[in-house]
Amino acid sequence: MIEAQEDIKMTTVAVVGQGYVGLPVSMGAVRAGCTVIGIDIDTARVERLRAGDSFIEDVSSGELSDALASGRYTATSDWSGIGAFDVCVITVPTPLRQGAPDLTYVEESGRAIAPHIKPGATIILESTTYPGTTDQLLLPILEAGSGLSAGKDFFLGYSPERIDPGNQTFGLANTPKVVSGIDKESLARVRQFYDLFVEQTVPVSSTRTAEMTKLLENTFRHVNIALVNEIATVSRDLGVDVWEAIDAAGSKPFGFMRFTPGPGVGGHCLPIDPSYLLWQVRQTSRGDIRMIAAANDINDHMPDYVVARLQAGLNRRRLAVNGAKVLVLGLAYKKNVGDIRESPALTVLQQLQALGADVRVAEPFTEDAQMPRGVLRAEADADGLAWADAAVLLTDHDQFDYDLLSTSETYVLDTRNRCAGPQVELL
Numbered sequence: 001m002i003e004a005q006e007d008i009k010m011t012t013v014a015v016v017g018q019g020y021v022g023l024p025v026s027m028g029a030v031r032a033g034c035t036v037i038g039i040d041i042d043t044a045r046v047e048r049l050r051a052g053d054s055f056i057e058d059v060s061s062g063e064l065s066d067a068l069a070s071g072r073y074t075a076t077s078d079w080s081g082i083g084a085f086d087v088c089v090i091t092v093p094t095p096l097r098q099g100a101p102d103l104t105y106v107e108e109s110g111r112a113i114a115p116h117i118k119p120g121a122t123i124i125l126e127s128t129t130y131p132g133t134t135d136q137l138l139l140p141i142l143e144a145g146s147g148l149s150a151g152k153d154f155f156l157g158y159s160p161e162r163i164d165p166g167n168q169t170f171g172l173a174n175t176p177k178v179v180s181g182i183d184k185e186s187l188a189r190v191r192q193f194y195d196l197f198v199e200q201t202v203p204v205s206s207t208r209t210a211e212m213t214k215l216l217e218n219t220f221r222h223v224n225i226a227l228v229n230e231i232a233t234v235s236r237d238l239g240v241d242v243w244e245a246i247d248a249a250g251s252k253p254f255g256f257m258r259f260t261p262g263p264g265v266g267g268h269c270l271p272i273d274p275s276y277l278l279w280q281v282r283q284t285s286r287g288d289i290r291m292i293a294a295a296n297d298i299n300d301h302m303p304d305y306v307v308a309r310l311q312a313g314l315n316r317r318r319l320a321v322n323g324a325k326v327l328v329l330g331l332a333y334k335k336n337v338g339d340i341r342e343s344p345a346l347t348v349l350q351q352l353q354a355l356g357a358d359v360r361v362a363e364p365f366t367e368d369a370q371m372p373r374g375v376l377r378a379e380a381d382a383d384g385l386a387w388a389d390a391a392v393l394l395t396d397h398d399q400f401d402y403d404l405l406s407t408s409e410t411y412v413l414d415t416r417n418r419c420a421g422p423q424v425e426l427l
């Protein structure tokens with residue numbers, strides 16, 4: 001049984017999963033003076049980390065190298081090296097498989113961690129998931145594998161990650177962090193850990209509330225993006241410039257929040273997280289969340305709409321998609337990052353290829369190894385545009401030359417409202 005709070009030690013931290021979420025958490029804990037062991041089953045990723053080569057925008061290779069040189073950060077795939085941690089943070093993927101949550105990574109991590117739990121340790125799940133995962137799924141795995149009792153011998157909590165890759169204003173340290181525990185003592189320990197490197201922690205009364213908070217935040221974005229996407233698809237027929245209407249509505253100082261249309265939603269959050277909630281509600285009650293189902297439907301069909309618009313634009317120029325040279329600008333799911341997971345641009349690319357277009361892709365941020373097989377790359381420069389019958393701007397990276405696109409003689413379909421010119425058509 002763990003007693004006095006003054007005895008809490010948080011110096012040795014294990015972070016399971018060294019991806020977009022786990023690596024920044026590891027660096028935050030190193031900055032706070034902790035000794036961190038980052039564990040990842042991806043041996044190639046671990047090799048890169050060990051070489052001081054960061055693969056994510058929010059952690060520079062310099063910061064990673066400094067952490068390695070300090071001796072307070074190590075990366076490994078070997079669970080035997082985990083040692084006696086005070087805190088263990090789980091940041092593994094939580095994907096969807098055929099519309100259902102796949103929690104096998106969380107389960108496997110739990111089973112791997114359990115034998116290493118020492119009395120007094122704190123385990124924190126950060127992976128996005130549906131309410132009940134921490135107390136119903138993870139807790140029994142940890143207890144069974146450790147022979148210890150949660151809340152008595154070790155502590156357990158949930159703290160959702162709010163990281164926004166590429167965001168220059170808000171990072172891990174200055175974004176308030178929601179914290180929770182399976183009981184009061186667990187909450188206190190989880191909070192104390194994040195207070196080491198996050199400016200503000202926001203405690204909630206249960207792990208389920210914290211799990212729901214994350215899903216609520218992402219469902220809110222997902223539904224609002226679907227709303228403007230649908231408004232965009234009808235505005236054109238009504239003779240309305242949706243972008244101007246959004247800007248005008250944005251002048252209202254209350255009761256309106258600006259969201260913009262685009263080719264769909266991507267990344268590891270919006271296409272997945274709301275469906276976790278939808279799945280759980282459908283499994284555990286007779287209820288439904290019709291807003292999520294509708295938003296999924298609308299956002300999932302935006303690539304079709306973009307392709308149809310491009311097809312119509314080419315048609316007006318007496319060109320068929322079949323055989324047309326199309327320059328795709330941006331494949332990443334959001335601007336200024338290279339992450340193409342779940343990117344709607346991939347669907348646009350596949351559809352154009354299926355229609356017989358000769359497609360080249362300008363994507364300055366995505367490494368070759370991450371690119372889909374067989375994709376031909378091009379530059380978003382004058383030569384790239386001169387080659388193309390049409391260009392479609394899907395991801396508005398700041399480093400694209402929007403003056404060049406605006407003045408180009410090539411037809412440009414701009415799904416992000418970054419260009420204006422005689423050959424430019426907005427979504």
Ligand SMILES: NC(=O)c1ccc[n+]([C@@H]2O[C@H](COP(=O)([O-])OP(=O)(O)OC[C@H]3O[C@@H](n4cnc5c(N)ncnc54)[C@H](O)[C@@H]3O)[C@@H](O)[C@H]2O)c1
Nearest residue numbers: 017018019020021040041042091092093094109127128161
């Ligand atoms: N990327 C984001 O912007 C973001 C933001 C908020 C929340 N999240 C959530 O955080 C979680 C992690 O996302 P991510 O983007 O960091 O994923 P990621 O794929 O970048 O990283 C996860 C890492 O976990 C490793 N891993 C998988 N199983 C493991 C195991 N059993 N032991 C050790 N390592 C293991 C993988 O090899 C991978 O390197 C997900 O639930 C995601 O929804 C992501």
